[in-house]
Structures are given as C-alpha cells and as structure tokens.
Amino acid sequence: MKSFRYLILLTLVSLSLLYCKTSQQAGSSSTSTTAVQSAPDETVDFTKSPFLTPEASMKRVRLEDGFELKLVAAEPLVSTPVAMLFDDKARMWVVEMPGYMPDTIGTGEDQPNGKVVLLEDKNRDGVYDDRKVMIDSLVLPRAICLIDNGILVAEPTNLWFYTLRNGKVVGRELVDAKYTVGGNVEHQPNGLLRGLDNWIYNAKSDKRYRKKGDKWLIEHTHFRGQWGISQDDYGRLYYNNNSQNLLGDYFSPGFGAWNKNQRGVAGFNEKSVADNKVYPIRPTPGVNRGYMKGVLNDSLKLNEFTAASAPVIYRGALFGSGYSWNAFVPEPSANLIKRNILSENGYVVKGTQAYQGREFLASTDERFRPVSLYNAPDGALYIVDMYRGIIQHKTYATPYLKNEIKKRALTQPLSAGRIYKVVPKNKPSSVVALPDVPDQLVSLLGHANGWVRDKAQQTIIDRKYLQLVPALQTAAQSGHTLLAIHALWTLEGLEKLTSEDVLTALEKPVWPIRMQALSAVPSVITATSEPKLTASLTKLLDSKDTLSAPYIGFLAHSIAEFNPSAARQLLTRLSAVYPQNRYVADAVTSNLQDQEVQFEQELTASVSDQNATIYRQLRRATATAKNTLANRNPEVLKKQFPKGEALFTSVCQTCHGADGNGIKSLGPPLNQSEWVTGNKDKLISIVLFGLTGPVKVNGHIYQTPEVSGDMPGIGYDKDMPSEDIAQLLSYIRKSWRNNAETVTTDEVAQKRAKLSGRQKAFTESELSGL
Incomplete structure (x- = not known):
C-alpha cells in the first residue's frame, strides 16, 4: 500500500512538473501569449468546464475588434491573484488568496497561506518571469498600497504597514486593528486606493487613511461599494456592488460625511x-440563484450583474480618445468585462453601456474569473484572473450552486491564476519607468497616461523632493489642466501648498482647476487665511457659479472651525439662492448635525416655500435623529444575544446597515419593519432561505435598483447552529425601535426540519400564505 501511494504521488509530481514547464514555455515569447478576437468554438461542450492552460483559455475569448489579449503572468509564477499594483519600476505587486473557498464548505479558509509577491519582467519582453515572495503567512489578504517607504496590507481584521528597505521587509506596524470589523470574506473592506487628494480610500468601508510623518490618520468618510475602487482624472471615486x-x-x-442624521x-x-444588463457568450448556470426566474434567460445565460467586481476608469491614453472616460467592469460569474462610456453634465457624471447585445470581452471558459482591473505604466488595461471554479462564499452558497x-468538477485545481493585458492591435506600447532624477518627475505630472501622473505625484511625495517646490508652483499655474491639477496636489502632499496657491486657482476660468482648488481649501485654511478664503467663496456665490455651489456648502464645515458666523451666513445664502437644488x-x-430644526427656523426669513428641497432634506435628517434617540441600547442587546450580534455584524449589517435602516442599492430597513417584528415563521423562513423580488416594508415597495432584488439565506449552511440563528432573529427583533418577542432555538430547528430540502428563496406572495 505504501509503494502504491508513492507511485501515485510520483505520477502527480511528474504531471505537475510537465504542466509547469508548459506554462513557462508559453510565457517565453510574446507571440505565443497573444489572443485576438475570434468567434468562440461552437463545438464547446458547455456541460463541462475543464481546466485549461492559459493559451487554451485565451482561445475561448471574444474581444472587441481592434484589440488583442496578451498573457503577462500565469501559474506557477502567480497563484489565485485577487489584487495588484505596479511600482515605479513597473514591477507587479500581487496579492494571492489561495485560502478562498478550497471547497464548497470553505474547508481550511482560515489557514495562513496568503501572500504578497513581487513579479518582475527581467528580460523586458512584456512577460513577467521572476517571482519573489515579499510577505507570506497571511490569512485571506485582500488589498495593498505602496506608500512612503513601505506597503499597506489588508489582512482581516487588521491593516498592516510593512516597512521595506533594500527590497526586504524590515518591520511591521499595526495601522488599524478594526480595518474589517464585521462582514464575511465577500463583505469586508478592500481597495486601498491612493487618491488624487493623497488620502487612501476603500470599498465596503467608511474609513480613509493617510500617513503624516510617522503617524497614521484615520477619518470617517462615505460608505462605498463592495469589491474594488477606482478614480477618474479629477479624483472622483467609482465603485459598485455585486x-x-x-x-x-x-x-x-x-x-460631506459629517452629519450622522x-x-x-x-x-x-x-x-x-x-443599466445592469450583461451579455455572456456561454450558458452560465453556475450562479448562486440560477434556479430563480429571470436570473438566467432562455439560453441559460445571466441576464444582469450578480457578481460585479472591481471597476476601473480607463486613463491609459493608449486605446485612443474614444476610450477616455470609459469605465470597465468585470463580471466573473459571467466570464466577461463590460465597457461603459461616461460623460459629464455640470458636476453630474452619467454613462451608458458601450454596446447592446455584446461585451468588450467575454469568454466561454467558465473558470475565467476577472476580479480586478487596472491602469498600467504602458497604458494597457490589465486583468487579474483568479482562474478558479468557485467564487461564491460558503455563507451564501445554495444547494443549487453546490450541485452545479x-x-x-469546479472545485479543483486551486493553484492557478493569470494576469492579462488588453492592447490595441498593431499599436506599439512602452512601459514608462519613473526616472531617478527628481527634476524629470514634474513634467510627468502632465503625462497622457493617468497611471504615470499618479505615480509621479506619489513618488515626489514619498521621496520628499522639497527641492521641486518652485517647479511645482510654476506647474500649478500652467495652462495644462492635468499638469496643474497634479502639481497642486503634489504640493499638498509635500505640505507646501499655500492659501495663495489655492486663491489663485479659484480665479481660473477652467472648471476642473477650480474644482481642485475648492477641494484643497481644507488643507490650507487657518485662522489667518480664513477671511480671504471666505471672501473668495462669497465671490463665487455672488457670480452665480452653479458648479461651485455644492462645494461652497461643503466648505462651510472648514470655515466654521475658525468663523462659525461666516459659515452660517454662507449656508443661509446658498439655501436662498438654490432652494430646489438637492446637491x-x-x-x-x-x-448641521443636530442643528437642523434651528436652521430650518432661521431659514424662513429667506426661503418662503416650505416645500423647497432644502426644507425636505432638513426634515429628513431631523426625523432620522428622532428615530435614533428612540433606539435601544445596542451594548445591552450585545450582552443578551452575543451570538446573534456577531452573526448580524458578519452577515446582515453589510446590506441592512448597523443602524438597521438599510443601505442604498443593497437592502431595505430592518428597523420597524413588519417582516422583522411580525410573524415569526415568515422571518425564520426568510433568514433560512432568502427572499427574492419586490418587498413592501412600511408601505414602500423596495425593488431593484433601489435595493438588491435578492436577499440570500443562511440556512443552506448545515453547519450554522439553530441557536445562533435564533439569537440573530431575537437580536434584530429587539434592536433599534423594534420590540418583538424573542425567537427560540426550537422554533428555528422545527422550521428547518419542515423546510428541509428547499432550495429556492421565498417570494413575498409565497410568504403571505404562511
């Protein structure tokens, strides 16, 4: 028996070495790693999803005319990649998450097998050929950010800063022990996007970070997105949910994230x-709710996004002017990448899908899982392909999906992963490596490639090139809009931006420069500079600069720190001039947190229409404040139902909010919901097996896109104790302004037994019969 096991092991090792050799040979020449648009093989048997080599997988891709797909890294060089970034030498830092869902029940996902690896293209042929493990023994790492002399690494629940010296990790500092408090693997903060304004922003989070000397600043910001985050040329953020x-x-x-009301x-x-429509080119039955009416079309293809992942605003310039202000969004469950075209109307940015009935990129390989997209030093669009069968976490995996x-046979293998780039055909591209000569960096702040501009700004700040301040001040006043914008924020990052710089920029006729100057006011305002800055904002208000109006409203927050009276006057005047403008x-x-009623009374002298938008918004905030005051003490409930509180935090809070009032685009309120406080059987059924379709809560019908059209159940997880579910239901029935009787373990167990074998989510009409 021992020799037989040895023979099997020897065979597996031989096959593994043969595959590794094949992969390495495939990556040795750029011609063998290129795929162009072609119709997928119509003879493909979609009842099977075999593991394919990168070259075979690329043959399954249909790509937009005029573009080609190139492989730049694959296993064994990289494994299960989920995020990446480039450094100033165009090397790739990649986050590997091999612990994600090793099987359908997530066996061993808590093992410390995650890594951050550094990939390098040693021979400069466009294909990465060298791997170095920089950080290992991580549990489900999810995001990184190069900054200063080190790298931030998100490893739930912590955010770490690793100091780098001479290419090695020489120290580690805990930045935030509560980076991912609450949520499960699919609903935890990530992103770590270093923004134009020098703050680091996240998806699925309401925190932002910044390094000031040896200290880390953590501030509250808006809650955004789910997986992945990107910015446009003006530093505005983009994200999504599944x-x-x-x-x-x-x-x-x-x-604007200051008023909790x-x-x-x-x-x-x-x-x-x-528009959330998608157009796969293969049947996609392997989605979590594929059994539900409307999720798949008659051809068993996904109708709308169900796993939208990290988007990117393309800023590379290589694709041509028709692709500027384009947003690309991956949908790994449908094996495709969506292209959207954005446009501006004032400060409003809206977009439409680039095509109807097709996608920018789509594959017939079910294991092709594009999870993240990136701009790059060569202007190409980079794709992180996790390349694995399972991408649904066990918390929500339905029996239907497990059967698919x-x-x-989608569970194995677990060690693959590919990184591709999309480039125009017959158009040369070259990597821009940032020079070591400081004086050459300033001109790169105006480079056509947004990645280069961002990296030049960050490099000047990280290396503290204070000798460049005069050149940056000159660039900030230039007629080159993008150069001026990045020069301004580079000065801000060096702490050398002055109020005079901002005041000068506020006079510019070009709106994007005024926009950045307005955004930079909080960085330069002091007791000394406040009067001049307030006067400049008042001048913009007097000139009816409509685009500046919301910014002036936000900036009253900074002015109030030094001159509360001037700030109040600005708010009153704005309300009088723009009473119907919701922004x-x-x-x-x-x-106006907790001052809404007082301000409403003050405003009656200048705004007579009691139905004006400004009054409606003030009253909404007032109502929220009153409801919050009536809420129950959460600490008492946490002690009473510890398992319920923990389950709510990890599973429910991410869509329904910590305050139980729901989250826009995700979930309806639980606070004072008749579904929560009413019939126990209905509530137990919903939590066990989910709810799909429109649902009426307190007289309002919630449906997509206001909320997700599908709430997953947690009863499919057989390892989930009925006691924990009972505590969860008791917790939410007693939380906030709810005061319903508790749910017992026996009641949950009995309902589970009665509904055993069920695979479908409930509908509202079905529940009405209970």
Whole structure:
C-alpha cells in the first residue's frame, strides 16, 4: 500500500512538473501569449468546464475588434491573484488568496497561506518571469498600497504597514486593528486606493487613511461599494456592488460625511451607469440563484450583474480618445468585462453601456474569473484572473450552486491564476519607468497616461523632493489642466501648498482647476487665511457659479472651525439662492448635525416655500435623529444575544446597515419593519432561505435598483447552529425601535426540519400564505 501511494504521488509530481514547464514555455515569447478576437468554438461542450492552460483559455475569448489579449503572468509564477499594483519600476505587486473557498464548505479558509509577491519582467519582453515572495503567512489578504517607504496590507481584521528597505521587509506596524470589523470574506473592506487628494480610500468601508510623518490618520468618510475602487482624472471615486454596474461620486471624496442624521448625501453613491444588463457568450448556470426566474434567460445565460467586481476608469491614453472616460467592469460569474462610456453634465457624471447585445470581452471558459482591473505604466488595461471554479462564499452558497459545482468538477485545481493585458492591435506600447532624477518627475505630472501622473505625484511625495517646490508652483499655474491639477496636489502632499496657491486657482476660468482648488481649501485654511478664503467663496456665490455651489456648502464645515458666523451666513445664502437644488441642500445639511430644526427656523426669513428641497432634506435628517434617540441600547442587546450580534455584524449589517435602516442599492430597513417584528415563521423562513423580488416594508415597495432584488439565506449552511440563528432573529427583533418577542432555538430547528430540502428563496406572495 505504501509503494502504491508513492507511485501515485510520483505520477502527480511528474504531471505537475510537465504542466509547469508548459506554462513557462508559453510565457517565453510574446507571440505565443497573444489572443485576438475570434468567434468562440461552437463545438464547446458547455456541460463541462475543464481546466485549461492559459493559451487554451485565451482561445475561448471574444474581444472587441481592434484589440488583442496578451498573457503577462500565469501559474506557477502567480497563484489565485485577487489584487495588484505596479511600482515605479513597473514591477507587479500581487496579492494571492489561495485560502478562498478550497471547497464548497470553505474547508481550511482560515489557514495562513496568503501572500504578497513581487513579479518582475527581467528580460523586458512584456512577460513577467521572476517571482519573489515579499510577505507570506497571511490569512485571506485582500488589498495593498505602496506608500512612503513601505506597503499597506489588508489582512482581516487588521491593516498592516510593512516597512521595506533594500527590497526586504524590515518591520511591521499595526495601522488599524478594526480595518474589517464585521462582514464575511465577500463583505469586508478592500481597495486601498491612493487618491488624487493623497488620502487612501476603500470599498465596503467608511474609513480613509493617510500617513503624516510617522503617524497614521484615520477619518470617517462615505460608505462605498463592495469589491474594488477606482478614480477618474479629477479624483472622483467609482465603485459598485455585486448587482450594480457602476456607482460613483460627483464631488471630491473627502466632503460631506459629517452629519450622522443624513441617510445618504446627494452626489455620493450615485448610479453612474444604471443599466445592469450583461451579455455572456456561454450558458452560465453556475450562479448562486440560477434556479430563480429571470436570473438566467432562455439560453441559460445571466441576464444582469450578480457578481460585479472591481471597476476601473480607463486613463491609459493608449486605446485612443474614444476610450477616455470609459469605465470597465468585470463580471466573473459571467466570464466577461463590460465597457461603459461616461460623460459629464455640470458636476453630474452619467454613462451608458458601450454596446447592446455584446461585451468588450467575454469568454466561454467558465473558470475565467476577472476580479480586478487596472491602469498600467504602458497604458494597457490589465486583468487579474483568479482562474478558479468557485467564487461564491460558503455563507451564501445554495444547494443549487453546490450541485452545479459538483456537476462540472469546479472545485479543483486551486493553484492557478493569470494576469492579462488588453492592447490595441498593431499599436506599439512602452512601459514608462519613473526616472531617478527628481527634476524629470514634474513634467510627468502632465503625462497622457493617468497611471504615470499618479505615480509621479506619489513618488515626489514619498521621496520628499522639497527641492521641486518652485517647479511645482510654476506647474500649478500652467495652462495644462492635468499638469496643474497634479502639481497642486503634489504640493499638498509635500505640505507646501499655500492659501495663495489655492486663491489663485479659484480665479481660473477652467472648471476642473477650480474644482481642485475648492477641494484643497481644507488643507490650507487657518485662522489667518480664513477671511480671504471666505471672501473668495462669497465671490463665487455672488457670480452665480452653479458648479461651485455644492462645494461652497461643503466648505462651510472648514470655515466654521475658525468663523462659525461666516459659515452660517454662507449656508443661509446658498439655501436662498438654490432652494430646489438637492446637491446644494444636502451639502448644506451635511454641516448641521443636530442643528437642523434651528436652521430650518432661521431659514424662513429667506426661503418662503416650505416645500423647497432644502426644507425636505432638513426634515429628513431631523426625523432620522428622532428615530435614533428612540433606539435601544445596542451594548445591552450585545450582552443578551452575543451570538446573534456577531452573526448580524458578519452577515446582515453589510446590506441592512448597523443602524438597521438599510443601505442604498443593497437592502431595505430592518428597523420597524413588519417582516422583522411580525410573524415569526415568515422571518425564520426568510433568514433560512432568502427572499427574492419586490418587498413592501412600511408601505414602500423596495425593488431593484433601489435595493438588491435578492436577499440570500443562511440556512443552506448545515453547519450554522439553530441557536445562533435564533439569537440573530431575537437580536434584530429587539434592536433599534423594534420590540418583538424573542425567537427560540426550537422554533428555528422545527422550521428547518419542515423546510428541509428547499432550495429556492421565498417570494413575498409565497410568504403571505404562511
């Protein structure tokens, strides 16, 4: 028996070495790693999903005319990649997450097998050929950010900063022990995007970070997205959730998240592209709710996004002018990448899908899982392909999906992963490596490639090139818009931006420069500079500069620190001039936490229409404040139902909110919901097996796109104790302003037994019969 096992092991090793050799040979020449558009093989048997080599997988891709797909890295050089970034030498830092769902029940996902690896193209042929493990023994790492002399690494629940010296890790510092408090693997913060304004932003999070000397600053910001985050040329953020194509901000990201009584601020978390239709080129039955009516079409292809992942605003310039202001969004469950075209109308950014009935890139390989997209030093669009069968976490995996995984043997293998780039055909591209000569970096702040501009700004700041300040001040006043914008924020990052620099920029006729100057006011305002800055903002208000109006409202927050009276006057004047503008109304309200009633009374002298938008928004905030005061003490409930509170935090809070009032685009309220406080059987049924379709809560019908059209159940997980579910239900029935009787373990167990074998989510009409 021992010799037989040895023979099997020897055979597996031999096959593995043969495959590794094949992969390495495939990566040795750029011609063998290129795929162009072609119709997928119609003889493909879609009842099977075999593991394919990178070259075979690329043959399954249909790509937009005029483009080609090139392989730049694959196993064994890289394994299960989920995120990456480039450094100033065009090397790739890649996050590997091999621990994600090793099987359908997530066996061993808590093992410390995650890594951050450094890939390098030693012979400069466009294919990466060298691997170095920089950080290992991580549990489900999810995001990285190069900054200063080190790298931030998100490893739930912690955010770490690793100091680098001479290419090695020489120290580790804990930045935030609560980076991912709550949520499961699919609903935890990630992203670590280093923004134009020098702050680091995240998806699925309401925190932003910044390094100041040896200290880390952590501030509250708007809650955004689910997996992945990107920015445009003006530093506005874009993100999404699994069922939404693209969401985004109209204003600079640091504004407006100050009033806890506001349920959302206009101009943030807006639907940048509302059309969620997708067009796979293969049947996609292997989605979690494939059994539900409308999820798949008659050809068994996904109808709309169900696993939208990290979007990117393309800023590379290599594709041509028709691709500027384009947003690309991966949908790994449908094996495709969506292209959207954005346009501006004032401060509003909206977009449409580039095509109807087809995609920019789509594959018939079910294991092709594009999870993240990136701009790059060569202007190409880079694709991180996790290349694995299972991409649904066990918390939500339905028996239907588990059966699909079993039918097509999607569990193994677990060690693959590919990184591709999309480039125009017959158009040369070259990597821009940042020079070591400081003086050459300033001109790169105006480079056509947005990645180069961002990296030049970050490099000057990280290396503290203070000798460049005079050149940066000159660049900030140039007629080159993008150069001026990056020069301004580079000065800000060096702490050398002055109020005079900002005041000069506020006079510019070009709106994007005024936009950045307005965004930079909080960085330069002091007791000394406040009067001049307030006068400049008042001048913009007097000139009816409509685009500046919401910004002026947000900036009252900074002015109030030094001159509360001047700030109040600005808010009153804005309300009088723009009483029906919802963006101005919400900007004004963002300053007025717990002062909404008082301000409403003050405003009656200048705004007579009691139905004006400014009044409606103030009253909404007031109502939220009153409801919050009536809420129960969460600490008492946490002690009473510890398992329930933990389960709510990890599973329910991510869509319904910590305050139980729901989250835009995700979930309806639980606070004072008749579904929560009413019939126990209905509530137990929903939590066990989910709810699909429109649902009426307190007289309002919630349906897509206001919320996700599908709430997954947790009863499919047989390892989930009935006691924990009972505590969860008791916790939410007693939380906030709810005060219903508790749910017992026996009641949950009995319902589970009665509904055993069920695979479908409930509908509202079905529950009405219970």
